[in-house]
Amino acid sequence: MDEAQLEMVLSRAMNDDAEAFGELYRLFRPRVFGLCRHLLGRHEDAEDATSEVFARLPKSIKRYEKSLPFPRWLLSVTSHYCVDRLRRRQLEQRLFEAEPAEALQLPVHQASPLQQVISDEGRDRVRQAIEALPEQYRIPLTLRYYSDLSYDEIAEQLSLSRPNVATLIFRAKQQLRRALAGAAAGAG
């Protein structure tokens, strides 16, 4: 589907055309589900959240501004919803501990094991390692590399400062590298 067609579907959706929502669901369900899956971790939760996002779409689409590409907007709505859900899941528990950004001026060291995993099997391992990350790392990482959000956008979504986001993403990658290096060492 090209831009113009998507535009048509969108304008139909904004006029409460039920079929258009079906079309949107068919088009974007995998992406929305994928994001929910990464953010929430559990398959059932992700399915639940996906249907919730689409169930709210007839209402939320009224807030959609054309300046943003629709997929990006939809993903940001989805991540908002998921983060909300995570917060509720954890109730009082703080989802993100503010990290001291300056404590991380680490020296340069060798290249990442991440780049060595080009094979499919390796990707599977990366995927598992991502799933195993604690939420506070997994969420910013997902928002950055799945939803393709900028640090500022992530900071806004998670109510964090920009340096904090940078630190979390950096730490997430560090932990990934450690996990993968450990797995590689364990396997070899």
Add this chain to the structure above:
Amino acid sequence: MDHFSELTYSMYADGELPEPERLRVQQHLAQCPACGAQVAALEVENRVLAEVFRLTEEADSAKSRVGIGRSLLITVGSALVVALGLDRLFVAIERFVPDLGSWMSGFSFAWLQSLVFNNAFDLIREGPVMLNALVTVLGLLVLGAVLFSVLRHFISRHPMSMALVATVLFALVIPRPASAIERREATKLRVPSDETVQGSLIAQGDVVEIDGTVDGSVAVTGRIAVIRGDIKGDLFAFAQETEIVGTVEGSVYAWTNALTVSGHVGQDVVVGTNNLRLEGTVGRDVASLSETLDDTGTVGRNLQAYVGSLTVSRSARIGGNLEAHVKNTQDVNVESGATISGKTEILIGKKKSNRYATTHFYYWQAIWFAGALIIGFLLYWVAPALFGSRLDTGGALLISAGVGFLALVAAPIAAVVCFITLVGIPLGVLLLGLWLAGLWVAKVFVGAALGRGLMRQRPGEPPHFAVPFIVGLLMIFVAINIPYVGGWLSFLTILVGFGLAVLGVRNGMRKTVATT
């Protein structure tokens, strides 16, 4: 040389470094190959990450398909293995205890046929023929659809667990290939008099003539079926006209327009037909639903006829009782000279008394209702988690009905499997007990869920159980006593109730695990 921190390089690779700093890093990278390599590695890393995320999206959307495919494969494979294993087991048992073996291999062709016949016969005899048949077919279709959708739903979520259940069901559906079944099809199909068919025979044709011998049973469909030879087993006939001139050593089950028995039937004749002529001998009972019945031959035991008109001629002999269900007395003509050893009963079809008009009915309903109430409260008191499942949506209803159906079918099978292992007998008894209890308690669960669905409480109110439960249960009791529909509603209630109970137990266990 003044290196930057890894965090700075990470932000640089992400394109997130603010302008003055980005420029400084860029300048440094131009001079420092080590840091350049580091940043290049980080960039590759970012690409890998983005790719992994993208791939998981595709994998996730493809996952359900793959999952179903794989679990289907597992299901079919393991079903075959189980079926083969069961077959070997039956063969082994048969060797030691021949009779037991033939009883245990219950899911064989002959058993299924006789089951279908008996049930069809009962069903047709009992009520308005077409309606019942239609409802049955529709019901089965709906059940099939429900089962299918539930299976799909579950397989996509828990491939292995469902594979197990499906395996058990599947293994029982596969008929045992123990005795050879031969299948023949031709417009004019004839087993010549010098031929002996080993095992059973399924014969299809416009005209089917069996002049030879068949060692096993015969199932025949066609326009005309004539048996002149010898069938050692049973005869199942779906034919316009069926004629038995020779011998059927077992029983005859027939659904046919006209059946003539001028030869010999060793055991019973169970038939639904327009015209039944008994000229030969029947070793045991005759049960017939027919328009006309002419008996000039010999019936070893009882003759039971639901019939438009019945003639027992003077040459006829009936070893047991004659029971005729007719509209008027003059529809029965027993000629003098006919021998009837037992008693002759002519029952005039009369309207059943209206059971709703008796106090007896309400008395017993009230007792059942009170019993259900008490059980419900007790269960809620002991295990409130059992009542956790909801029935707010059609989907939830379908799911519970499907789960209930599975439980309804699987539990007795599992119990039988437990019995076979001998060690598992206590478990089997427990399972069977739970199953029987479940049949009755089902309406309690449905009542509770129904009541709660109808009487939504406002948020903030303390949850209450009693009033919605009583209302729901009352509705169930009224519903299952509605004439005609009530039976089906009752069946549906059992399905849904079973499902709710199973889901409730599952939720309860989940909660226990979560809290410990």
